[in-house]
Amino acid sequence: MKFLKAFGQFWYDFIIGDDWKIAAAVVLALLVLLVAMLAGVFGDTGLTLLGGALIVIGFSVSLAIDVRPKRR
């Protein structure tokens, strides 16, 4: 039972980790990319570049939130 719990903990750590915002940012970026693809806004080149940019922006925002000064 303890081992199963540790195995479950492993997957939680793997996907959520120390910062759930990173997983949320990646999912959100891919969802926006999906919407752009289904809307037929860009071709493959535009979509891949948009996807890369969205992921970079998502990561940057999650890290910026992480290190923001705390209110006392």
Next chain:
Amino acid sequence: MDAATWGLIIATFVACFVEMVEATTIVMAMGFTRSWRSALIGTFAALGVLAVVTVAAGYALATWLPESALQLAIGGLLLIFGLQWLRKAILRSSGRKAVHDEDAIYREEVEAARAAGETTKGLDLFAFMVSFKGVFLEGMEVVFIVLTFGLNANNIPVASIGAAAAVVIVLGIAVALRRPLSMINENLLKYGVGLLLASFGTYWAVEGIGIFRDGRESLGWPGHDLMILVLIAAWFLLSRIFVAALRKPAVPSATVAMEVQK
């Protein structure tokens, strides 16, 4: 061998090397304080299970999932995993998070082993289970990386060779030195692996979104595989900008811990 194959071996080798250093610390603590026999049986049992998981999961994924679905699912997980490593590397490099310390982990494991009580004869279950769990859980991350890189490059055997080589080398160094491998700059290695995982993850996850369009064809990056080099450069540049922007003078670790949300 071509450059892509070497890249595959190096990526899985470095990733496995980092994880094996962590697992070896746990096994050595059990071996020195309790029973080498039980610790090594636990280690090899875990390596055996990991090998079976790699073969079974590799076969199942390669057989049942279309390529773009594989890229999206595995690329997405790889991306999240890689970005978490990159986040830690940025916070450690900028002095906002405590550096991973194998010596401290070794001391904690030794204390736990001593507190667990004596085993008179036969297999020492405590040493076996702690070693098994340590190697299995650290190894699962390696299995994931081997499967990801191996499946996307259509070459799981070569990816496995990179991982197996790291296991042999880390065990060899540990046996020769007989102490925790704290001299290895694990944080720098993790930074490098984080960059690789984030770059390959971005490449594959974005490609895999094509599963949702007619024909289920992967999206195509301009420049194809060469774009991975651009992504590595972009993630590296972004991480250095963050390190420079967040850098702060060294402060006591207790204060650091309070400033970074877990």
